[in-house]
Amino acid sequence: MLIGRVALVTGAASGIGRAVARAFAAEGAAVHAVDVAADRLAAVIGELESEGLTATRWAADVSDPAQVERVVAHVLDAGGRIDCLANIAGVISSEPIEEVSLAEWDRILGINLRGTFLCARAVVPAMKGQGSGSIINVSSRAGAMGFAGMTAYCASKFGVEGLSRALAQELAPHGIAVNTITPGTPVHTAMSETTYRAEQRKIWQDPAVIAPAFVHLALQGPNGLHDRYVNAWELTRELQTEARP
Numbered sequence: 525m526l527i528g529r530v531a532l533v534t535g536a537a538s539g540i541g542r543a544v545a546r547a548f549a550a551e552g553a554a555v556h557a558v559d560v561a562a563d564r565l566a567a568v569i570g571e572l573e574s575e576g577l578t579a580t581r582w583a584a585d586v587s588d589p590a591q592v593e594r595v596v597a598h599v600l601d602a603g604g605r606i607d608c609l610a611n612i613a614g615v616i617s618s619e620p621i622e623e624v625s626l627a628e629w630d631r632i633l634g635i636n637l638r639g640t641f642l643c644a645r646a647v648v649p650a651m652k653g654q655g656s657g658s659i660i661n662v663s664s665r666a667g668a669m670g671f672a673g674m675t676a677y678c679a680s681k682f683g684v685e686g687l688s689r690a691l692a693q694e695l696a697p698h699g700i701a702v703n704t705i706t707p708g709t710p711v712h713t714a715m716s717e718t719t720y721r722a723e724q725r726k727i728w729q730d731p732a733v734i735a736p737a738f739v740h741l742a743l744q745g746p747n748g749l750h751d752r753y754v755n756a757w758e759l760t761r762e763l764q765t766e767a768r769p
């Protein structure tokens with residue numbers, strides 16, 4: 525359970541972020557849901573409320589330092605602490621390198637990598653002050669291997685891996701766990717609508733199926749799961765096996 529914990533979830537208006545915000549709220553966390561898509565975010569919060577769950581919404585662009593700092597300042601004003609940051613906001617594009625414009629390269633890296641850095645940088649002082657925290661950075665198989673036509677996306681996710689490995693070393697002495705996570709199974713989201721092949725579409729599932737892995741990571745400190753590239757599907761299955769009588 526996440527009762528009494530404050531969680532900041534980016535990319536909460538869709539897909540994996542929406543599923544994680546919902547799972548965190550259902551586990552009792554005070555959820556602060558961030559997304560650049562203000563209208564979709566409002567609709568998601570409305571859905572949660574119709575289920576008796578609550579979350580506070582923040583329309584913000586994670587690649588903009590001023591907006592990120594503003595959201596974190598408000599969250600700290602409201603609750604005095606941040607226990608978990610789930611960096612889930614992300615974008616993808618696919619084209620041969622000679623067609624990747626500088627603007628597109630900067631957009632993908634700006635949201636996926638710079639956004640992850642900015643959100644982590646903004647919450648770390650509070651987490652250090654508390655002596656605890658968990659940072660969950662969404663990576664991808666594209667953070668571990670190359671995919672043709674996805675130079676910017678792979679570069680951004682390999683960057684998230686590097687950022688996270690360094691942060692894990694830096695923050696462990698302060699009681700803060702840092703992990704990366706990849707879905708590990710086909711999930712049906714707005715992003716995968718644009719990227720999945722026909723075979724994956726046959727077996728894709730609602731991203732809620734991998735949300736338990738995020739809940740588990742939210743509870744970790746550096747002496748637990750820490751500095752790992754976590755497969756969400758495998759971790760969720762392990763947790764379900766452990767929970768069986």
Ligand SMILES: NC(=O)c1ccc[n+]([C@@H]2O[C@H](COP(=O)([O-])OP(=O)(O)OC[C@H]3O[C@@H](n4cnc5c(N)ncnc54)[C@H](O)[C@@H]3O)[C@@H](O)[C@H]2O)c1
Pocket residue numbers: 534535536537538539540541558559560561584585586587612613614615616635639662663664665706707710711713714715716
């Ligand atoms: N879908 C997959 O199969 C898959 C696989 C591996 C990794 N991922 C990663 O999971 C994460 C979530 O992807 P998804 O599939 O749920 O996609 P999605 O498109 O359904 O959701 C992404 C969310 O991020 C938000 N967002 C985009 N730019 C933003 C910005 N500048 N500031 C704030 N929010 C912003 C979008 O508005 C959207 O709500 C991404 O980081 C993605 O790279 C997805």
